[in-house]
Amino acid sequence: MADARFYENRGPFSLADICAYAKISLPENSDGKALVHDVAALGAAGPIDISFFSESRAEKDFRATRAGWCFTKLDLPRAVTKTVTLIPVDSPSRVFAIVAGLFYPEHELDVCEQDAAIHPSARLGKNTVLAPGVVIGAGAEIGDGTRIGANSFIGKGVAIGRNCALGSNVSIAFAFVGDEVVVQSGACIGGAGFGFSSDVGEHVKIPQLGRVIVQDKVEIGANTTIDRGALGDTVIGEGTKIDNLVQIAHNVRIGRNCILVAKVGLAGSVTIKDFAVIGGGVGVAPHTTIGQGTRVAAMSGVMRDLEDGKSYSGIPARLGKVFFREVATLAKLAKTRKSADHE
Known part of the structure; x- marks a missing residue:
């Protein structure tokens, strides 16, 4: 609900x-x-x-x-x-x-009229720093010692914890953010997920009525987008570090102390367990699970669930030793063919 x-x-x-x-x-x-x-x-x-x-x-x-x-x-x-x-x-x-x-006819965007940049009902903690152009919506809460960069937007009802640092042009809506979180410039947290019910000739928008939960000590890179859940929550676990230009879709659940390198794309309802490491440019299909401590090499494509504690590579992603054996075999075949062509 x-x-x-x-x-x-x-x-x-x-x-x-x-x-x-x-x-x-x-x-x-x-x-x-x-x-x-x-x-x-x-x-x-x-x-x-x-x-x-x-x-x-x-x-x-x-x-x-x-x-x-x-x-x-x-x-x-x-x-x-x-x-x-x-x-x-x-x-x-x-x-x-x-x-x-x-x-919920007004589900899509947090657009509310207010006379002042900081809504009178917003609550700011001690020693907060707001750069020029910051807008804070009704009922929002900003914890002690948090700093917010120029032209950033904090939507109605959003709660941000203590000692956080937000860069310029950050947008946070429909979200709860923990303590000591770092969000680099241009990040968008809480946007509507990309959800449609498609029939012949028509795509009907599925209202995205969930939230984003960002736990303590998370870092979120520049221009990264984290969509809110459709009916549940999108969750980023404690201590997880997310690089620049990462796309996290609705209802994704990321565990504690994970690493997501630049240009990772997670489709809806992906689950990533604790301590997983996802290399740059990896794409993950919807409703798949990446196991605890699992490592996925850069530019891989994850199409199915991956087991705990193993390393995967390639498209589709398979065990690293299998992938490199295939690469070596193909190289040998290519070399043999080349030799045959010159005889």
């Missing part, structure tokens, strides 16, 4: 009104006057919330969900659950995106 510090819920709405807004049929034997209070992920939803189920990897959460209502595919057996009112639709993710927009 969306954090009220950052998002305004326009609900509740009756089930009948929701179905009419989404242009779908009211499910059989359901109470159209029942009030739906919020949208939520399957694992977080309660009896007054509505969710959706569209992918097999979420089946465990679907079986255990406490949601009151759930959008599902048309071919899902209705006897699969007795506690949830199922709403069969052509595209559960698309309908959910439409309904989420009904509850």
